[in-house]
Structures are given as C-alpha cells and as structure tokens.
Amino acid sequence: MHTLILHQTPIEYRNESSQKPPQNVQESAQISAEQILQAAKNNTATLWRGDFHQGKQLLAALKKRVRKPSKPAATPAEIFHKHRLAQSQQSREINMLLVEVGVNFTVDLPRAPDVQAALLDVYGVANTEAFLLPFNQLLGFIGAHEWHKQGVPISALGGDKIHVPFGVFSPLRGEYLDLVQQIRLPENCHTAFDIGTGSGVLAAILARRGVANIIATDNNPRAVLCARENIARLGLVNQIKVLQQDFFPDGVANVIVCNPPWLPAKPTSAVETALYDPNHSMLHGVLREAAAHLAADGELWLIMSDLAEHLGLRDSGSLQQWFAEYGWHIAAQSHTVPSHRKATDERDPLAFARQKECTYLYCLQKNSFQAA
Known part of the structure; x- marks a missing residue:
C-alpha cells in the first residue's frame, strides 16, 4: 500500500x-x-x-x-x-x-x-x-x-449478453468468438478446459454447443467472480465450473481452448495482462503443457492474431515454428478480420498494422498423439 x-x-x-x-x-x-x-x-x-x-x-x-x-x-x-x-x-x-x-x-x-x-x-x-x-x-x-450493468451482446450466444466489470477483459471483439462458435468440434467432445477464461464467454459458447462438462480457469479473482456470475446468468452452472488457478485443472479434456495475450510486450495494469505478455510466455506454457491434459485425439484450440507480426514484434511463421517445436500440427483452422472501431480509425498510430490484421483459430493435435 x-x-x-x-x-x-x-x-x-x-x-x-x-x-x-x-x-x-x-x-x-x-x-x-x-x-x-x-x-x-x-x-x-x-x-x-x-x-x-x-x-x-x-x-x-x-x-x-x-x-x-x-x-x-x-x-x-x-x-x-x-x-x-x-x-x-x-x-x-x-x-x-x-x-x-x-x-x-x-x-x-x-x-x-x-x-x-x-x-x-x-x-x-x-x-x-x-x-x-x-x-x-x-x-x-x-x-x-x-x-457492466448494460452488458455486451454476443452474437455467438444468440445475442445474450456478457457482463464485464472493471479489471476484466471485455469481449467487444466478437469476430473471434464467432470462430469458436462455427468451427467443428472433435467427435465425442464431452469435456473442455477454458484456460484464462476472463469473462467466461468462451466456456459459455462451448456449453451452448453441447459440451457437457467444462472447467474454466483464471488466476485473476475479478475474472473468476465475473465468469461465475455470467455462467449463472446464462443458466450454465450445471455444465461449467470456474476455478481460480493458473493454467490447467486436474484431469483431461477433449478440447482445451485458450485466447492468450496477442502482443509480446509488458503490461502496465492488471487488465492489460489480457493483451500484453512479454515473450509470449503464456502461449509457450500452454503449448508446452497442454498435451498432458488432453484425452486421446483431443485438440488444443488457440486464438491468435497476427497483429504482432505486422508490428514487427514477432517474425512471420514463428507460430507455426513453435507449434512444430512443441510437437503439434494444425488439424484445422479458420480466420477472420477485425470489425472493431480501431481497425478503421486512420488517427490510430497503429492503423498501418491494424488494417492488415487477421485473427486465427488454430485447432492443434499432438504429433503421434498418445493419451495422457
């Protein structure tokens, strides 16, 4: 203090x-x-x-x-x-x-x-x-x-709202949420982990898609409370459990979804940790550890923007290189372009990069996968 x-x-x-x-x-x-x-x-x-x-x-x-x-x-x-x-x-x-x-x-x-x-x-x-x-x-x-009171309508939830207080990342960028709603699920997908859940929106989308058992984790107590309130408001408490912890819960899942910070830079406040992460440390941690928490033929879903590449903060092709180094291959992927206000704001000092940005959903499988 x-x-x-x-x-x-x-x-x-x-x-x-x-x-x-x-x-x-x-x-x-x-x-x-x-x-x-x-x-x-x-x-x-x-x-x-x-x-x-x-x-x-x-x-x-x-x-x-x-x-x-x-x-x-x-x-x-x-x-x-x-x-x-x-x-x-x-x-x-x-x-x-x-x-x-x-x-x-x-x-x-x-x-x-x-x-x-x-x-x-x-x-x-x-x-x-x-x-x-x-x-x-x-x-x-x-x-x-x-x-927080008004809430953010989410098209991937049929227009239902996610309510987000100060200090928790708000899902105003709906385009990447639509990727999660539209991509095919692995066969017999009964369980999922949502790592760094934030508002709980990705867990809610998976629940609405029929995944029966979901564990969402976050180390931010504000985010954990926010996610629990959203899950309760959406009537999904029987499908989703929210835990305050780093990374992975016990057990294995058919799908692990993670939307790590996209830019390798130092955050200056708690809420910025959802955007900035020096050296992509969370991304590397997930790529390194996720296989031990996946069921046989399970998939790791990573949501990543290429904005860092257009800003010269990450080499083109680095993501694919890291996937290979950690023993993953891309089983499926989809992408979209941003529709938020900054993407078309010429006054933004970073407009030159935002105008080229694409956001990707990578569905990764472990090479020569063996059940954990």
Whole structure:
C-alpha cells in the first residue's frame, strides 16, 4: 500500500496502474492544466477540491496538453514501442490530478455523483478510511460500471449478453468468438478446459454447443467472480465450473481452448495482462503443457492474431515454428478480420498494422498423439 502525506497525516494512495506514486500532494480548487503539469515535474500531484464538473473540464484540458505527436520512427516495432512509451508518460501526467474518496466511497465535492456502486464494483468491499485516487480512474470506474450493468451482446450466444466489470477483459471483439462458435468440434467432445477464461464467454459458447462438462480457469479473482456470475446468468452452472488457478485443472479434456495475450510486450495494469505478455510466455506454457491434459485425439484450440507480426514484434511463421517445436500440427483452422472501431480509425498510430490484421483459430493435435 502506498501513502501520501495530507495535512501532516498519512493517507492511502490507490492507482490501478503500475505507475510509481507521486512523492507529494498539493490541494487546489482553482488551478490550470499547465500548473498541474509543472507540479508533476517535481513529482507533486494535485488534489482537486473544487466542483466535480469543473474537475472533469480540467481533466479534459490536461489530456489535450499531454497528447503530443510522437517523433517519427523507422520500423513498425519502433512505432509501437514509442506509442506505448508515449501512452505511459501521458497516463502518468493525467493521473497527477487526484480526488479524495471518503469512507463508504463518498466524494465530497460540489455536484459529485454517487460513486458508491461503481467503486464497490471495483474493490468489492467498502472502505473504512479515506484514500486518494486519480480523477481519471474514478471516471473510468464510473464508465466501466455502466458497461457492466448494460452488458455486451454476443452474437455467438444468440445475442445474450456478457457482463464485464472493471479489471476484466471485455469481449467487444466478437469476430473471434464467432470462430469458436462455427468451427467443428472433435467427435465425442464431452469435456473442455477454458484456460484464462476472463469473462467466461468462451466456456459459455462451448456449453451452448453441447459440451457437457467444462472447467474454466483464471488466476485473476475479478475474472473468476465475473465468469461465475455470467455462467449463472446464462443458466450454465450445471455444465461449467470456474476455478481460480493458473493454467490447467486436474484431469483431461477433449478440447482445451485458450485466447492468450496477442502482443509480446509488458503490461502496465492488471487488465492489460489480457493483451500484453512479454515473450509470449503464456502461449509457450500452454503449448508446452497442454498435451498432458488432453484425452486421446483431443485438440488444443488457440486464438491468435497476427497483429504482432505486422508490428514487427514477432517474425512471420514463428507460430507455426513453435507449434512444430512443441510437437503439434494444425488439424484445422479458420480466420477472420477485425470489425472493431480501431481497425478503421486512420488517427490510430497503429492503423498501418491494424488494417492488415487477421485473427486465427488454430485447432492443434499432438504429433503421434498418445493419451495422457
């Protein structure tokens, strides 16, 4: 736990990012974005004491000031790394504007909304002592809470919704879910493991396809709770069990499905671990260990994008090489192109790569397969 000194008294500082906390904090009810940035250079955060909506306007002005065009880069990988570095630096500066959250998740500012439900969604239990939080993250929590209540309709589930709270990866990219719904199942497929289940959406799709016994695992407690709630909401508790653990449960399955992080880079927050994984460590772990957890003639289903290749972060053909090195061959595969907003946004610094991206579902079988 990190603390700052406010009125000569320690107060907890919370930040969902891995950023280092500021050393000092100043208070203000009237300050400019430029003054906040000047204080930030001295590692001093600003605690907002003014009107809530004026604070939102100040935050918007702060974002405009910190979002500067990055310097030209020579290679796709350099473009990506400079973009990530710029995002990190900008996020830290934006998070230098703080708000105090009182006991039971109250915000004592003029025109402040009731944020108790949103913060309960994030932290699980009410706080008994005040803490400081980046204003921008508070707004993110509020927005995530609304998305959680609203839910995301999933075409592969017939339009039924998956509800996702802050801190769990949301299945907004429906195209890869359709691949799992459409690909043929192995014969006599009775059991499945969903590794890194997140919201539980892949397990739900397999259950709707008739797989009778599914175990879904995740090491993120927020994801485990989220998946259990979604499974219950969809009426699939008799088919799916959700466990909090790394990788594989005991026993064997006819199908193991995994959607590992697609980009080999360092995450900067818990939710980013669904997107970024240095050196593809989860992918290698699954390829190395999955065969011991497959029934005879079972299949490992991997969902992977080729975005890393277009960004120069992975050599073309590396996936197929790794499959061979770990003793797998491709029994079937399908692919699709992204339909999300960023795929067609020319303002995105990574648009040059996103426009070429394909997402693949690889159905892998072990060479000279022997039952575990």
